Amino acid sequence: xxxxxxxxxxxxxxxxxxxxxxxxxxxxxxxxxxxxxxxxxxxxxxxxxxxxxxxxxxxxxxxxxxxxxxxxxxxxxxxxxxxxxxxxxxxxxxxxxxxxxxxxxxxxxxxxxxxxxxxxxxxxxxxxxxxxxxxxxxxxxxxxxxxxxxxxxxxxxxxxxxxxxxxxxxxxxxxxxxxxxxxxxxxxxxxxxxxxxxxxxxxxxxxxxxxxxxxxxxxxxxxxxxxxxxxxxxxxxxxxxxxxxxxxxxxxxxxxxxxxxxxxxxxxxxxxxxxxxxxxxxxxxxxxxxxxxxxxxxxxxxxxxxxxxx
Amino acid sequence: xxxxxxxxxxxxxxxxxxxxxxxxxxxxxxxxxxxxxxxxxxxxxxxxxxxxxxxxxxxxxxxxxxxxxxxxxxxxxxxxxxxxxxxxxxxxxxxxxxxxxxxxxxxxxxxxxxxxxxxxxxxxxxxxxxxxxxxxxxxxxxxxxxxxxxxxxxxxxxxxxxxxxxxxxxxxxxxxxxxxxxxxxxxxxxxxxxxxxxxxxxxxxxxxxxxxxxxxxxxxxxxxxxxxxxxxxxxxxxxxxxxxxxxxxxxxxxxxxxxxxxxxxxxxxxxxxxxxxxxxxxxxxxxxxxxxxxxxxxxxxxxxxxxxxxxxxxxxxxxxxxxxxxxxxxxxxxxxxxxxxxxxxxxxxxxxxxxxxxxxxxxxxxxxxxxxxxxxxxxxxxxxxxxxxxxxxxxxxxxxxxxxxxxxxxxxxxxxxx
Numbered sequence: 001x002x003x004x005x006x007x008x009x010x011x012x013x014x015x016x017x018x019x020x021x022x023x024x025x026x027x028x029x030x031x032x033x034x035x036x037x038x039x040x041x042x043x044x045x046x047x048x049x050x051x052x053x054x055x056x057x058x059x060x061x062x063x064x065x066x067x068x069x070x071x072x073x074x075x076x077x078x079x080x081x082x083x084x085x086x087x088x089x090x091x092x093x094x095x096x097x098x099x100x101x102x103x104x105x106x107x108x109x110x111x112x113x114x115x116x117x118x119x120x121x122x123x124x125x126x127x128x129x130x131x132x133x134x135x136x137x138x139x140x141x142x143x144x145x146x147x148x149x150x151x152x153x154x155x156x157x158x159x160x161x162x163x164x165x166x167x168x169x170x171x172x173x174x175x176x177x178x179x180x181x182x183x184x185x186x187x188x189x190x191x192x193x194x195x196x197x198x199x200x201x202x203x204x205x206x207x208x209x210x211x212x213x214x215x216x217x218x219x220x221x222x223x224x225x226x227x228x229x230x231x232x233x234x235x236x237x238x239x240x241x242x243x244x245x246x247x248x249x250x251x252x253x254x255x256x257x258x259x260x261x262x263x264x265x266x267x268x269x270x271x272x273x274x275x276x277x278x279x280x281x282x283x284x285x286x287x288x289x290x291x292x293x294x295x296x297x298x299x300x301x302x303x304x305x306x307x308x309x310x
Numbered sequence: 311x312x313x314x315x316x317x318x319x320x321x322x323x324x325x326x327x328x329x330x331x332x333x334x335x336x337x338x339x340x341x342x343x344x345x346x347x348x349x350x351x352x353x354x355x356x357x358x359x360x361x362x363x364x365x366x367x368x369x370x371x372x373x374x375x376x377x378x379x380x381x382x383x384x385x386x387x388x389x390x391x392x393x394x395x396x397x398x399x400x401x402x403x404x405x406x407x408x409x410x411x412x413x414x415x416x417x418x419x420x421x422x423x424x425x426x427x428x429x430x431x432x433x434x435x436x437x438x439x440x441x442x443x444x445x446x447x448x449x450x451x452x453x454x455x456x457x458x459x460x461x462x463x464x465x466x467x468x469x470x471x472x473x474x475x476x477x478x479x480x481x482x483x484x485x486x487x488x489x490x491x492x493x494x495x496x497x498x499x500x501x502x503x504x505x506x507x508x509x510x511x512x513x514x515x516x517x518x519x520x521x522x523x524x525x526x527x528x529x530x531x532x533x534x535x536x537x538x539x540x541x542x543x544x545x546x547x548x549x550x551x552x553x554x555x556x557x558x559x560x561x562x563x564x565x566x567x568x569x570x571x572x573x574x575x576x577x578x579x580x581x582x583x584x585x586x587x588x589x590x591x592x593x594x595x596x597x598x599x600x601x602x603x604x605x606x607x608x609x610x611x612x613x614x615x616x617x618x619x620x621x622x623x624x625x626x627x628x629x630x631x632x633x634x635x636x637x638x639x640x641x642x643x644x645x646x647x648x649x650x651x652x653x654x655x656x657x658x659x660x661x662x663x664x665x666x667x668x669x670x671x672x673x674x675x676x677x678x679x680x681x682x683x684x685x686x687x688x689x690x691x692x693x694x695x696x697x698x699x700x701x702x703x704x705x706x707x708x709x710x711x712x713x714x715x716x717x718x719x720x721x722x723x724x725x726x727x728x
Contacts, residue, residue, distance in 0.1 A: 064404065261698050278691050
């Protein structure tokens, strides 16, 4: 929906720039009118807040007292030079993204390849893997918190059946990070699986058939035919997954609260903490700008890398 | 036809405007309880207030305890504060300094028969600044031990009150009792921390009672004293209960006293309502003594009015109504009062149908001798800044002194921060 609106907006802007059409001519005016409700919401609830964040980030603003003072780049200076916790948070965010993104994409691809075959019950399995995507995030996190208890949790009881003494998943820093990554992957992998499945089904059988006739092995067929044809989908999936992983909040909030020992304290949660527990909106805004830039750099980086490959 | 349409439209508009004029006043009152019994009692107040203010509708909005301060702050920051609400003692200094609570002194003084002097000065300490009054405590609720009498009977042990009567009710005795009553095969623990949140949202409620009963405190003046030898010794007792005895519900587990899954816990008496359907006998007792003797802790909460409430005058009236003598006596069923007249009355001893008069006497004694939890202007920041550090306590090989030293370095920064 948003992409359609943005495309229409782009067409209107290019028409305006090229002056081929009058801004208020019948057809252009209709276009403006059609997209205006969506653009209004987009402007009010996205563009203006994003711009405002840059403004807030150069202030010292206490949300309770509403005192706001212009401090220039002081917040950024403090974040980069005085706040030791910040680098831990960045590290945690990158570990979370670095663990989640490859795992999510690889699993989605394997599932899509498996479920692209024709066998009895394939629709059932597609539904099963997609079901977590439509499950409420809060319910998902809370149920997993119970399942991951040390003694009475379902996961450790299953592990005990095969003689493994499971860890205290959400109370040990390294295991907690592993646990939140895994549960997040299981929650969202279905969406990427469906995207890959759609891409696989759009590949012409002629390519596969031709490669078979040329004697290609299944692995060669995948490596040299299917994988390159999936590249545009992989790019979209990787960008969306990276952005989603850097923005993760609810999952961390409900499962670990950033703990234990700040082991799962990621940037989005840290922003929340500084804003609504420390009441430092200016400082939190500066952190949000850094998250924005980090996300932008990673997204553009992926885009350029793919362009170069192609 | 057109005239008819115009008439109908103007009539509808007029009706709408009239409705606007006679529209009811809505008060939004935030609380952190979701208990039906509590909400039912609060709604009684709303109904009672309606008798004199027929156009007033009061809505009690439950916000989970762990998120309460954050959500209220967000609402305030977003320009949509509640009209009034509950406020914990720990956050009072921050909110008062931020100038977002209404000074209700004029309204209280102007309310007939309010008897302001009856409110205990020690209970009002946090809520008064010079002549201004920023809240009225509705609950000065001491921490008390809840014990499962059925399990004690089965094990043939004296209950905590019997030990208290003999002068033997100490943290050491509690530890032994928990160790005896823990039954791993039945999934029953000996002891559960306050509301099962002692490793997360209520870690301070675990540390403070222990440390104070051993003669220490978390800070004195602007200096953190949590890393003192007495504090370390005190917390070691609880640490041993978790990891040596394995009698306390460990981190990452759930063992609810109120469902019979733990033999002992401590919390406030408002939780007694959770035992209405308990299939075991239970009782309450004073907190155990430490090396420095008894050090009861009082958790305090007040009703406040937010300064930017659009219905501030009405909210202040409702506050006065809720906290007058009759109101406080009614609330005493769940929330021990800050009014001396109510606390010392027979009515108070009989106010809670779930607790016997002797149990209520324990509550009254703990209130009289207790001290409130630590509070500071930067308390929310102190809690956030030490959360990750305190997580390090809950490991079998934790170095408690090192953890407290790290916590103190964080706390000291906030104690001196303006």
